[in-house]
Amino acid sequence: MEHSAKRSKHAPTEVSSKRPVSRHRQVIDVPSIPSRDPRFGPLAGPLSQPHFARAYSFIPDLQRDEAESLRTSLAKARKQRAPSDTVDSLHRALKHAESALEKAQRDERERQALDKARAEEKEKQKAGKRPWYMKKSEKRDLLLKAKFDHLAAAGGQNAVRKAIDKRKKKLAQKEKKARPFTQAQARAFSDAGPSTQH
Numbered sequence: 001m002e003h004s005a006k007r008s009k010h011a012p013t014e015v016s017s018k019r020p021v022s023r024h025r026q027v028i029d030v031p032s033i034p035s036r037d038p039r040f041g042p043l044a045g046p047l048s049q050p051h052f053a054r055a056y057s058f059i060p061d062l063q064r065d066e067a068e069s070l071r072t073s074l075a076k077a078r079k080q081r082a083p084s085d086t087v088d089s090l091h092r093a094l095k096h097a098e099s100a101l102e103k104a105q106r107d108e109r110e111r112q113a114l115d116k117a118r119a120e121e122k123e124k125q126k127a128g129k130r131p132w133y134m135k136k137s138e139k140r141d142l143l144l145k146a147k148f149d150h151l152a153a154a155g156g157q158n159a160v161r162k163a164i165d166k167r168k169k170k171l172a173q174k175e176k177k178a179r180p181f182t183q184a185q186a187r188a189f190s191d192a193g194p195s196t197q198h
Helices: 049-055 057-081 082-126 135-180 181-193
Strands: none
Touching: 049 135, 057 082, 082 135
């Protein structure tokens, strides 16, 4: 019995002869024209956040209307005992719309806080102070303060306290996961000692 010689791994791959050849053979290679989005071209210029916010200021209103409409539809579907998949899909759509609205509001608050800090810094520079550039940690603290100020205005000190407790809990969990062993685990490991079984 004859064995065929082993193929080299560097040999080019062979096209299977079982695949039918297309009747429409492309004789001339036509170059494909790349699509061009004018929004991201050099003529559009750099992104101006205030201009963008003004141009699309109607979007939060649309999102609010959408959330309200979905809320009404969900209540109606529950009242009429609609199929569970319909109720679930409406519930998911409502959560998505609410989170998009919350994100837009949060982004707007953060933008206002940063604009205010920049304006204050410009005034200080006009008065003769040397230029100062915000560090990442300072920006994070500023945005956190803006968030807590908003919470205090909306829900009072109780809402702020709840948010701080939630944040502390989150950070504690993060720190706990980062630790290789807890003290109890380390003690249990040292008491057990190295295993003598093979």
